[in-house]
Amino acid sequence: MDKIYIKNLEVFARHGVFPEENALGQKFLISAVLYTDTRKAGMTDDLTASIHYGEVSQMMKAFIEENTFKLLETAAERLAFKMLMEISNLEQVKLEIKKPWAPIGIPLETVSVEILRGWHRAYIALGSNMGDKEAYLKQAVAALDEEEGCWVKQVSNFLTTEPYGYLDQDEFLNGCLELHTLLTPQELLELIHRIEADAERKREIRWGPRTLDLDILLYDDLILDTEDLTIPHIEMEKRDFVLRPLAQIAPLVRHPLTRKRVSEMLADLESE
Secondary structure, rough: OOEEEEEEEEEEEOOOOOOHHHHHHHEEEEEEEEEOOOHHHHHHHHHHHHOHHHHHHHHHHHHHOOOOOOOOHHHHHHHHHHHHHHHHOOOEEEEEEEEEEOOOOOOOOOOEEEEEOEEEEEEEEEEEEEHHHHHHHHHHHHHHHHOOOEEEEEEEOOOEEEOOOOOOOEEEEEEEEEEEEEOOOOHHHHHHHHHHHHHOEEEEOOOOOOOEEEEEEEOOOOOOOOHHHHHHHOOOOHHHHHHHHHHHHOOOEEEEOOOEEHHHHHHHHHHH
């Protein structure tokens, strides 16, 4: 991805853990790498097709000057979030905030914090087989889209499917959506658990009846296996009720382990 650099933008602000720093202020230096696609701007000489580094510099300066944080980490995190939410065409940003006058009692050139933040693409499966199933699924889509730092790009049709695992229950209504998010996988998991709880989801029987079931299927090309989260979702390639709606919105997306496209996994499943 192409990059636009802003190096050592000088601002005077009031960040620090000591009251004197918050009252008197000091100098900070901000550097940013803006990850974007400059091809159209380069071919057309049109500034609106790129990112206006002058406006971005003014945004960074105003944010750092108008806010007060104890930690450089917080200043960097909040600034990166604001930039990604408000700057069109910005896919990722690398931020470094330097503190040349850090009050530590011994000579040093600078103390700095550098972070890399950006948009991620996740695919989430939705299911319900209790109450007003369609209403529960639509409620989940709306909740994800309304969360700050998230937006729903695509939603599949909702499909009626037979229950999986535990068969003595009603048919399911299933779907999938594509989500663009600034959340980490763990933060996204916590969010979907809150949405399930709002729908009064009960976890009493494995694969049992539920008002709402949300699962992270894919997150970029990430391969993750922790105590409470596995990505890609376990055995998604064996589940018709996952692959059919997912193939509607992402037929060419590849499984990061097998490298098979969603459309290929569905075809394999249907041929068995």
